[in-house]
Amino acid sequence: MTLKKNKVKLSSILKLIESKKKIKKNIFISNIKNIFLATIGDLTICNHDKYLKFLKKTKSSAVVIPNKYLNQVPKNCFPIISQNPDIDFIKISNFFYKDCVFDKISNDNLNLNILKKKSININFGNNFICEKNVKFGKNIFIGHNVIIKENCIIGNNVIIGCNVIISHSIIGNNVNIGDGSILGKKGFGFKIYKNTIHRVPHIGKVVLKDYVEIGSNCNIDRGSISNTIIGKSTFLDNQVHIAHNVEIGEYCIIAAQVGIAGSTRIGNNVIIGGQAGISGHLKIGNNVKIGGKSGVIKNIDDNKTVMGYPAMEFRDFIKKNMMK
Amino acid sequence: MTLKKNKVKLSSILKLIESKKKIKKNIFISNIKNIFLATIGDLTICNHDKYLKFLKKTKSSAVVIPNKYLNQVPKNCFPIISQNPDIDFIKISNFFYKDCVFDKISNDNLNLNILKKKSININFGNNFICEKNVKFGKNIFIGHNVIIKENCIIGNNVIIGCNVIISHSIIGNNVNIGDGSILGKKGFGFKIYKNTIHRVPHIGKVVLKDYVEIGSNCNIDRGSISNTIIGKSTFLDNQVHIAHNVEIGEYCIIAAQVGIAGSTRIGNNVIIGGQAGISGHLKIGNNVKIGGKSGVIKNIDDNKTVMGYPAMEFRDFIKKNMMK
Amino acid sequence: MTLKKNKVKLSSILKLIESKKKIKKNIFISNIKNIFLATIGDLTICNHDKYLKFLKKTKSSAVVIPNKYLNQVPKNCFPIISQNPDIDFIKISNFFYKDCVFDKISNDNLNLNILKKKSININFGNNFICEKNVKFGKNIFIGHNVIIKENCIIGNNVIIGCNVIISHSIIGNNVNIGDGSILGKKGFGFKIYKNTIHRVPHIGKVVLKDYVEIGSNCNIDRGSISNTIIGKSTFLDNQVHIAHNVEIGEYCIIAAQVGIAGSTRIGNNVIIGGQAGISGHLKIGNNVKIGGKSGVIKNIDDNKTVMGYPAMEFRDFIKKNMMK
Numbered sequence: 001m002t003l004k005k006n007k008v009k010l011s012s013i014l015k016l017i018e019s020k021k022k023i024k025k026n027i028f029i030s031n032i033k034n035i036f037l038a039t040i041g042d043l044t045i046c047n048h049d050k051y052l053k054f055l056k057k058t059k060s061s062a063v064v065i066p067n068k069y070l071n072q073v074p075k076n077c078f079p080i081i082s083q084n085p086d087i088d089f090i091k092i093s094n095f096f097y098k099d100c101v102f103d104k105i106s107n108d109n110l111n112l113n114i115l116k117k118k119s120i121n122i123n124f125g126n127n128f129i130c131e132k133n134v135k136f137g138k139n140i141f142i143g144h145n146v147i148i149k150e151n152c153i154i155g156n157n158v159i160i161g162c163n164v165i166i167s168h169s170i171i172g173n174n175v176n177i178g179d180g181s182i183l184g185k186k187g188f189g190f191k192i193y194k195n196t197i198h199r200v201p202h203i204g205k206v207v208l209k210d211y212v213e214i215g216s217n218c219n220i221d222r223g224s225i226s227n228t229i230i231g232k233s234t235f236l237d238n239q240v241h242i243a244h245n246v247e248i249g250e251y252c253i254i255a256a257q258v259g260i261a262g263s264t265r266i267g268n269n270v271i272i273g274g275q276a277g278i279s280g281h282l283k284i285g286n287n288v289k290i291g292g293k294s295g296v297i298k299n300i301d302d303n304k305t306v307m308g309y310p311a312m313e314f315r316d317f318i319k320k321n322m323m324k
Numbered sequence: 325m326t327l328k329k330n331k332v333k334l335s336s337i338l339k340l341i342e343s344k345k346k347i348k349k350n351i352f353i354s355n356i357k358n359i360f361l362a363t364i365g366d367l368t369i370c371n372h373d374k375y376l377k378f379l380k381k382t383k384s385s386a387v388v389i390p391n392k393y394l395n396q397v398p399k400n401c402f403p404i405i406s407q408n409p410d411i412d413f414i415k416i417s418n419f420f421y422k423d424c425v426f427d428k429i430s431n432d433n434l435n436l437n438i439l440k441k442k443s444i445n446i447n448f449g450n451n452f453i454c455e456k457n458v459k460f461g462k463n464i465f466i467g468h469n470v471i472i473k474e475n476c477i478i479g480n481n482v483i484i485g486c487n488v489i490i491s492h493s494i495i496g497n498n499v500n501i502g503d504g505s506i507l508g509k510k511g512f513g514f515k516i517y518k519n520t521i522h523r524v525p526h527i528g529k530v531v532l533k534d535y536v537e538i539g540s541n542c543n544i545d546r547g548s549i550s551n552t553i554i555g556k557s558t559f560l561d562n563q564v565h566i567a568h569n570v571e572i573g574e575y576c577i578i579a580a581q582v583g584i585a586g587s588t589r590i591g592n593n594v595i596i597g598g599q600a601g602i603s604g605h606l607k608i609g610n611n612v613k614i615g616g617k618s619g620v621i622k623n624i625d626d627n628k629t630v631m632g633y634p635a636m637e638f639r640d641f642i643k644k645n646m647m648k
Numbered sequence: 649m650t651l652k653k654n655k656v657k658l659s660s661i662l663k664l665i666e667s668k669k670k671i672k673k674n675i676f677i678s679n680i681k682n683i684f685l686a687t688i689g690d691l692t693i694c695n696h697d698k699y700l701k702f703l704k705k706t707k708s709s710a711v712v713i714p715n716k717y718l719n720q721v722p723k724n725c726f727p728i729i730s731q732n733p734d735i736d737f738i739k740i741s742n743f744f745y746k747d748c749v750f751d752k753i754s755n756d757n758l759n760l761n762i763l764k765k766k767s768i769n770i771n772f773g774n775n776f777i778c779e780k781n782v783k784f785g786k787n788i789f790i791g792h793n794v795i796i797k798e799n800c801i802i803g804n805n806v807i808i809g810c811n812v813i814i815s816h817s818i819i820g821n822n823v824n825i826g827d828g829s830i831l832g833k834k835g836f837g838f839k840i841y842k843n844t845i846h847r848v849p850h851i852g853k854v855v856l857k858d859y860v861e862i863g864s865n866c867n868i869d870r871g872s873i874s875n876t877i878i879g880k881s882t883f884l885d886n887q888v889h890i891a892h893n894v895e896i897g898e899y900c901i902i903a904a905q906v907g908i909a910g911s912t913r914i915g916n917n918v919i920i921g922g923q924a925g926i927s928g929h930l931k932i933g934n935n936v937k938i939g940g941k942s943g944v945i946k947n948i949d950d951n952k953t954v955m956g957y958p959a960m961e962f963r964d965f966i967k968k969n970m971m972k
Binding site: 123125126127141142143144145159161162163176178179180215216217233235237238239251255256257274275292293308309321322 | 838867909923
Binding site for chain 2: 771773774775789790791792793807809810811824826827828863864865881883885886887899903904905922923940941956957969970
């Protein structure tokens with residue numbers, strides 16, 4: 001996933017999306033980023049009211065927006081008004097990055113004998129396939145049939161189970177990843193426009209901070225323009241699905257078969273019971289407890305305990321379901 | 325999975341299931357099919373009221389039925405009245421097909437060098453295991469540790485991830501299959517009779533039409549007597565389970581961790597939210613939207629939006645849950 | 649997973665957990681077991697009211713308890729009063745067993761040619777990795793890319809699919825295990841104490857009795873101090889998660905995407921619909937039927953049919969949801 005362009009004139013970008021707006025001064029764009037991260041030289045997108053507060057103070061050089069947000073764009077940011085912000089942003093992303101939808105496999109793998117010699121205490125099982133430019137710390141245990149794709153970074157004291165597939169990932173220290181888990185695949189993102197499906201480009205990474213534990217048969221998708229992040233000392237059980245751009249805080253406990261949809265942000269010390277589901281683009285506070293099998297469809301404030309489908313405060317769940 | 329018999333006298337089949345009914349004329353059976361597909365020369369089964377409309381106009385040569393459906397059988401179809409239609413149909417299936425419950429592995433694999441030479445632009449990773457009689461189109465990318473079992477057909481421009489297992493499948497053009505997904509295993513079908521579990525034979529296939537996209541760690545089971553079909557341009561996210569005989573239409577979007585039980589048929593342009601479940605033997609119309617985590621236990625008409633467990637019309641879900 | 653110690657003085661164990669209690673006579677401990685199984689020479693734990701009836705008649709030589717259970721301990725059992733029974737029991741477990749949290753891989757694998765010669769009708773696919781001291785019965789079919797880790801026992805007439813990983817397991821006769829399933833990983837158990845996460849040691853096994861069938865992409869975790877047990881002729885569909893210490897009876901049918909949390913015990917002839925979830929530490933009776941997508945959060949008596957979230961008697965579910 002390499003950046004194809006470097007300092008592109010904004011006027012060229014506008015042609016790409018058939019914008020007729022004129023630009024008075026020369027603006028150069030070096031990269032695309034999300035609205036939280038974009039700064040001078042970046043082009044970003046704002047496509048939902050909940051991101052307006054970030055739009056108002058963005059330092060990015062340009063932003064793709066629907067017309068209704070025009071008044072919210074700061075003075076130093078060039079507004080690109082679009083009838084279809086998502087589709088236009090996809091077009092621009094594909095211009096900056098190539099191959100940003102599907103990964104091809106590389107047959108250019110590391111020589112394992114050299115890897116073994118160069119590393120301090122690396123152990124791996126049979127049929128370990130490690131593509132080029134992967135970096136390892138010391139004290140690494142890797143199971144059988146593991147695949148690590150190019151450019152991944154693996155910290156110290158990491159245990160990786162069997163049949164694990166890792167791509168586009170940065171793995172911290174003291175991390176454990178269970179058998180059969182898959183990290184770093186593109187997310188399930190696309191926009192339908194004029195009867196055509198446009199896949200959202202995925203250029204983000206999976207970031208597992210220190211002391212994270214991932215169970216077996218989990219899926220953690222890479223971010224689209226930002227990263228998918230699992231915070232320090234957060235533990236996941238088996239068969240958990242974490243969609244693209246999700247950010248989870250520290251010391252969270254996520255039980256089996258939980259699913260978290262795209263771009264949701266979860267605080268610290270959050271406990272999520274088995275089979276719970278959390279919709280996309282939500283914000284879950286710190287110290288929240290979510291009961292097993294809950295279906296969370298709106299934001300949750302700090303320190304709340306919720307349960308149910310749709311999830312409600314725990315005392316309401318008890319009142320509604322347990323009393324007659 | 326090969327058809328063992330060819331043109332069998334119906335009288336021999338009746339002996340198999342200890343039927344004492346006499347047949348006046350000679351009827352020959354060449355195959356077994358489901359009630360939707362069976363035609364002259366086929367033997368079929370009708371075991372549920374919801375299939376009665378198909379029974380009434382079947383062109384099949386014979387049908388296994390409970391006594392109560394006798395009046396519904398057309399003149400040219402021989403009724404095989406059974407106290408246990410399912411069990412008798414299993415017996416007959418096992419007579420026509422052998423090994424139709426469990427697949428054994430073949431050690432008779434394709435020579436990959438020859439495959440590479442014969443094919444137009446086929447690329448595959450390490451440890452690719454391809455059994456005999458698999459047919460490939462052009463422009464194929466196959467990841468590491470992939471297994472494709474005998475007699476599968478793979479179209480053009482197909483991308484198959486790592487650790488994928490494909491058996492008994494026909495894959496169209498421009499299809500993408502994510503890491504760790506498993507296609508074509510027998511379904512979870514059996515009947516319990518006199519304290520014995522009889523496994524339903526599986527002789528159907530998995531059919532993925534053109535432009536289908538399958539996420540990671542999905543399961544799509546082969547059909548029992550018909551096929552499991554995913555329609556053109558339908559996309560599945562990660563950890564989706566599609567049971568035997570399910571038929572999904574075109575341009576559907578199915579989010580992560582959805583499960584669809586056996587023999588359910590889903591229309592075109594259907595959107596299914598994450599973790600939703602759909603019971604077996606249902607019919608879901610076109611343009612239906614099913615909210616995340618819904619539990620669908622009855623048919624849904626065209627153009628409806630439903631949510632809840634049990635799933636209800638969306639406005640009822642809002643009324644019931646959101647207003648106080 | 650080897651027992652490190654043999655006949656340890658109880659006084660040494662008390663020092664381990666900084667207990668200041670004096671022991672008058674010499675008591676020796678040989679092993680740790682759960683409250684159901686512990687007998688003379690064993691040390692056990694009782695940390696919940698629901699296990700009090702077992703505590704009252706335990707034959708174990710010592711038990712870790714909170715102070716409030718002191719009156720319930722039988723005369724011949726030494727009470728170890730603890731402010732944090734779980735944490736102290738973890739400390740003692742780690743003393744008796746080592747490496748009881750994470751498995752390392754062994755590179756000391758069986759020679760497959762010798763295995764083939766020694767066995768009666770064993771068949772395996774490519775890239776079969778079988779660690780030392782695995783025992784096989786006769787008539788074994790093993791797919792491609794299978795991993796069986798040290799000390800497992802596999803019965804007669806067993807079919808194991810492709811990409812299966814088995815560790816710490818005892819597999820009965822006539823068992824079938826679907827593609828991509830993972831048996832015997834440590835469970836998702838830990839206790840948080842003074843801001844540190846203490847992982848619960850896992851020294852138990854997975855036991856599959858005769859005629860068990862496991863679908864594809866399932867996870868069955870090993871027990872912590874007892875075993876995880878699937879009873880005779882119980883069938884699991886795809887993507888089922890069975891947590892540590894779960895015990896399932898005979899002739900149960902468990903549909904796809906079901907999750908059963910730790911230490912729950914399920915009777916015989918139980919049918920569980922797809923996507924249902926069962927909380928931990930529950931007791932589900934015989935002949936229980938649990939509707940698809942139900943969330944079970946309390947014990948269920950024999951012969952009940954339940955559905956809903958939270959699960960209620962089926963007639964109540966109908967009354968609540970279907971009537972207006």
